[in-house]
Amino acid sequence: MGLKKVDNAKLMERVFSQYIPRPFVAYLVDLYSSVNVSLIIKNPRKTKFGDFKPLKKSGWSQITINNNLNEYGFLITALHEFAHLLVYEKYKNKVHPHGSEWKKVFKKLLLPILEANKLPEDIQKPLLTSISNIKSSTCYNYDLYKAILSRDEPNNLxxxxxxxxxxxxxxxxxxxxxxxxxxxxxxxxxxxxxxxxxxxxxxxxxxx
Structure with a gap:
């Protein structure tokens, strides 16, 4: 069950301010408020960080993101799923979910983040290196995934x-x-x- 549902820019700003690094809040708010999308923050799921689906009856789309991601994991997941939304709006279900169309859109969404040069170096470097061959999941970029996970809250693991x-x-x-x-x-x-x-x-x- 969703914990928060966000359908307007003011509430989106409040949510993104809580979940992603502050330098990127305005960028994400601009993206998410430019389309008809419901953002739902969900309890952790073992098989995915987030997902996208069209709500055909209402004409809106829905993006969900796990609430246990750290700020950099949440940022990249939010852009990953937003890329799915943009690809769906243009192609519907006529292309592969992580095909060349999605990679092109995701790359375009990531570039402002990289060009801002405000990411930690251990995240900036592997993300920049992978931009020419984007993977379908952060898990498949070992150095990037490790850098993101290393920022989780300390525990005995x-x-x-x-x-x-x-x-x-x-x-x-x-x-x-x-x-x-x-x-x-x-x-x-x-x-x-x-x-x-x-x-x-x-x-x-x-x-x-």
Whole structure:
């Protein structure tokens, strides 16, 4: 269930001021208030940071974003989903969701953020490098994803990549042993069942 629904510029400014870095608030407000879109801030979802869908009966669109993202994760997700909206308005469902049309629009939306030169260097650099070949998810840009996740509030978790092979860790209440890396993912064994799973190196786990 949505926590906040935003349908006008004044409320959008209030929400974006809470969730993204201040230098970019005006830019996001201008974008989101230029179209008929409802912005809904939702409780965390495990499978996505945000999403877009057209509300065909009303003629509006809906964008949802998870409320647990840090300010840079929220910023990039908001632009990612807004790119989907613009592509849908032009092409409807005639193009691939993360095809060349979406990449072109997302790149155009990111350029003012990059040109402002107000992002932290460890976020600015990988984002700038990836602009020529934008991925469908931030997760697929390892350096960018790591820089964003590193700004989450401190807790007792760590990145899986920081754990040595053969060491145990907990994830979602289960205990695993870290194995060798396969490209960007680690092959890990769940202790009780001996089943094997691939984990992203930036999965947040509890070291044992």
């Amino acid at each position: 760590c990145f899986l990549e920081k754990i040595e092979n053969g060491e145990q860790f907990q994830f979602n209440g289960l205990t695993f042993v870290r194995g060798n890396i396969r490209r960007t993912r680690f092959l890990c064994t769940e202790l009780e069942t001996k089943n094997k799973f691939l984990f992203h190196g930036l999965a947040k786990v509890k070291a044992l």
